[in-house]
Amino acid sequence: MELDLRFESVHEGILVSGTANVEVTGECGRCLEPLRFDRDVDIQELFFYSDSQSLSVEEDEEQHRVENDSVDLEPVLRDAVVTSLPFQPVCREDCKGLCSECGARLNDDPDHHHEVLDPRWSALAGLAGTAAENDAATKSESDEREES
């Protein structure tokens, strides 16, 4: 994470503003390919001095404070970055995702599709499978005979 921040002393505390450049890694919400991108996130947060009067006026958990002359940027950066992330990251806008039948990546194989078998032919497909199994069985039997 690269930070380009400006710290300004204001009446109530320290105003931190600038940008954070973060490298985001994850996976595509459609095809599950790993993805990685850079993002600039704007940061602007006022850290109140501990003795600042505004704290007593408006006791708010969201208020950040200057403690021991330093500010804790981590929660501020985390909030800013997390809220800027997309809910459904995709590797590219037109990502075709995965085949719902077999899980193949459709980006790699745009013509990928499945023959929708006519149920009347499925019995024949079964017969073809059995015939191939019989062939294999006969072959192994003959192999055994040759050995003995």
Ligand SMILES: [Zn+2]
């Ligand atoms: Zn994708």
Ligand SMILES: [Zn+2]
């Ligand atoms: Zn498929």
